[in-house]
Each structure stands twice: as structure tokens, then as C-alpha cells.
Amino acid sequence: xxxSASGSSLxxxxxxxxxIFAGPRARRLLAAVEKGLEGVEASLDAExxxxxxxxxxxxxxxxxxxxxxxxxxxxxxxAHLGSGVTDDVVAAATALELTHLGSLYHDDxxxxxxxxxxxxxxxxxxxxxxxxxxxxxxxxxxxxxMARLGEGAIRLQAATFERLVLGQMRExxxxxxxxxxxxxxxxxxxxxxxxxxxxxxxxxxxFSDGPHEYEVAVREFGERAGIAFQLLDDVIDLSADPxxxxxxxxxxLRAGVPTMPYLLLAQRTDADAVDLCARIDAGVDAxxxxxxxxxxxxxxxxxxxxxxxxxxxxxxxxxxxDAVAAxxxxxxxxxREALTRFAQAVADRSS
Numbered sequence: 001x002x003x004s005a006s007g008s009s010l011x012x013x014x015x016x017x018x019x020i021f022a023g024p025r026a027r028r029l030l031a032a033v034e035k036g037l038e039g040v041e042a043s044l045d046a047e048x049x050x051x052x053x054x055x056x057x058x059x060x061x062x063x064x065x066x067x068x069x070x071x072x073x074x075x076x077x078x079a080h081l082g083s084g085v086t087d088d089v090v091a092a093a094t095a096l097e098l099t100h101l102g103s104l105y106h107d108d109x110x111x112x113x114x115x116x117x118x119x120x121x122x123x124x125x126x127x128x129x130x131x132x133x134x135x136x137x138x139x140x141x142x143x144x145x146m147a148r149l150g151e152g153a154i155r156l157q158a159a160t161f162e163r164l165v166l167g168q169m170r171e172x173x174x175x176x177x178x179x180x181x182x183x184x185x186x187x188x189x190x191x192x193x194x195x196x197x198x199x200x201x202x203x204x205x206x207f208s209d210g211p212h213e214y215e216v217a218v219r220e221f222g223e224r225a226g227i228a229f230q231l232l233d234d235v236i237d238l239s240a241d242p243x244x245x246x247x248x249x250x251x252x253l254r255a256g257v258p259t260m261p262y263l264l265l266a267q268r269t270d271a272d273a274v275d276l277c278a279r280i281d282a283g284v285d286a287x288x289x290x291x292x293x294x295x296x297x298x299x300x301x302x303x304x305x306x307x308x309x310x311x312x313x314x315x316x317x318x319x320x321x322d323a324v325a326a327x328x329x330x331x332x333x334x335x336r337e338a339l340t341r342f343a344q345a346v347a348d349r350s351s
Contacts, residue, residue, distance in 0.1 A: 082208030167191025
């Protein structure tokens with residue numbers, strides 16, 4: 001995959017041309033962001049070359065499968081709140097995307113996912129051990145890049161990585177007695193997804209020497225937009241069309257990982273909701289004991305049409321609005337406009 005092709009794929013997937021970078025000023029900004037994405041793509045390509053043949057093939061596997069490059073795009077966008085896209089911005093964006101890629105290898109092992117980005121998951125190709133070690137290798141490479149950018153970059157990477165791990169740990173252990181399951185899940189999303197998107201938005205300001213108050217604003221924006229993003233992923237995960245997700249529909253729930261539509265369904269007390277929730281629980285237990293995952297096809301199709309799924313969409317829109325509100329300290333202009341449209345677009349991907 002060449003760099004310019006990846007940039008074009010990104011803008012097509014998120015409809016950036018029409019939905020985010022609208023108007024003459026924003027079009028000029030889009031051209032600068034896409035040029036920066038070419039630099040990030042070339043940097044990723046170089047950093048993912050390993051001397052060991054197996055490490056090289058495994059490390060490049062999910063990169064070659066594609067991806068939206070949301071996090072680099074945000075870093076390149078917020079860099080225009082400072083001096084623009086510098087070499088350091090491109091390097092930080094590369095490191096954070098490598099961190100994201102590494103987390104995908106680990107997530108797929110822990111969730112026993114069959115597919116990722118439309119291809120068999122890495123652990124199904126090389127086994128769990130190689131997939132886990134590949135994720136570790138990408139984290140190490142990301143840390144090396146950040147180390148070249150100085151102590152502040154190392155702190156940003158370390159703090160973000162800590163939150164990623166804590167979020168995964170909380171998801172694995174699950175809520176404790178007395179915890180509000182919805183609030184607990186939102187915190188997991190903030191740690192696992194929001195923290196990395198926030199770090200990317202923050203990195204653009206930091207490494208373009210933007211004002212500190214903008215750094216705080218875009219960090220809050222990124223975390224809230226990340227939560228909205230993941231809530232909509234929960235809805236898209238129920239899609240009947242694997243081409244939309246690159247995964248088997250309901251992958252997370254089949255693996256016993258609760259998602260927001262299920263959690264909101266579990267709060268409902270009407271007979272139909274209670275019955276559907278019980279059938280999903282029974283199906284998850286049966287799959288864990290070796291049953292065919294297809295036994296949940298019917299219940300998941302019902303969940304897709306249930307009011308709990310629309311409530312998840314509404315909740316995503318609420319977090320999107322909160323993300324936009326965080327942008328108040330930013331000056332009016334194409335960057336703020338594009339960030340606003342980004343928050344609205346990530347919470348509207350099911351339409």
C-alpha cells in the first residue's frame with residue numbers, strides 16, 4: 001500500500017471531504033493533512049521493517065491490511081493550531097499509530113477474534129504467542145520513536161500506554177459488586193480508546209509548539225470523541241454486513257465482551273428485553289463451552305433492532321456534543337471547524 005493511496009482511503013472512509021473539510025479554508029487544510037498522512041504512512045512503512053523474517057511479516061500484517069489512520073489524522077490536524085506539520089509531529093503520529101496497532105494484536109488474542117480489518121486475525125495465522133510478542137514489538141518501536149523526541153514525549157507515551165493497559169485490565173476483570181455497569185464501561189472506553197485519540201490530538205499541539213491551553217482543550221476533545229467513536233463501533237459491531245466491520249457480526253458479544261447495546265438492554269425490565277438478554281447470556285455461555293458461535297445469530301439480529309441499540313447511538317451523539325463543547329478555548333477557524341465535524345462524523349457512522 002502506498003502512502004497516497006492510504007490517505008485517499010482515509011478521507012473516503014470517513015467522508016472527510018464532504019463532512020469534515022468543508023469550505024475553501026478547510027479544503028486547504030485537508031491538502032496539508034493529506035500530505036502529512038503520506039509522511040506518516042512512509043514512516044510507518046519504514047518503522048515496521050524488521051530484520052527477522054517472522055517478526056517482519058507479523059509486524060506488517062495489520063498495517064498492510066489497511067486502517068483509517070484516525071489518530072495520525074488528528075495529530076496532523078491539531079498541529080495547525082501551532083506551527084503546522086513538523087517532522088516531530090509526523091514522528092509522534094507514527095509512534096501513536098504503532099501503539100494503536102500493537103494494541104489490536106493483543107485485543108484480538110484476548111477476545112479470540114477471528115478477523116481484523118477484513119483479514120484473519122494475526123493470532124489465527126501465527127498463534128497467540130507470536131501475536132502477543134508482535135504487539136510488544138510494536139510498543140517497543142513506538143517507545144523508541146518517542147524517546148527521540150525527548151522527555152515530554154516519553155511521558156505522554158508512558159501515560160497513554162498505562163491507561164491502555166488499565167482499561168484492558170478493567171475490561172478483563174469486569175465491574176465489581178456495586179459498580180454501575182454502564183459507568184464502568186464508559187471508563188473502560190475512555191482508557192482503551194479515548195486516551196489514545198486524546199494523546200494524538202494533544203501531540204499535534206505539543207510538537208508544533210502550540211499554546212498550552214489548546215493542548216488541554218484538544219486532549220479533552222479527543223477523549224470524549226474517542227468514547228463516541230467506540231460507542232458507535234459497538235453499534236457497527238452488530239452490523240449484518242461483515243464488509244462494514246471487517247469482522248464477524250457481534251464478535252465482541254460472542255466472545256463474552258459486553259458492549260453498550262447489551263448493557264442498556266440489561267437495564268430494561270420489559271419481558272421481551274429480559275428474555276432477549278437471557279438468551280444472549282445463555283448463548284455466550286454455550287459458546288465458551290465450545291458451541292457454534294452461529295447460535296447467537298438470531299438473538300444478535302434482535303438486539304440490532306432493539307431500542308437499546310438506538311439508545312447507544314443517542315449516547316454516542318451526547319458524547320460527541322461534549323467533545324465539541326471542549327473546543328471552546330480554540331479560536332474560530334478551519335481547525336476548530338474540522339474538529340467539530342470530526343466529532344459529529346464519528347458519532348454518525350451508522351447512518
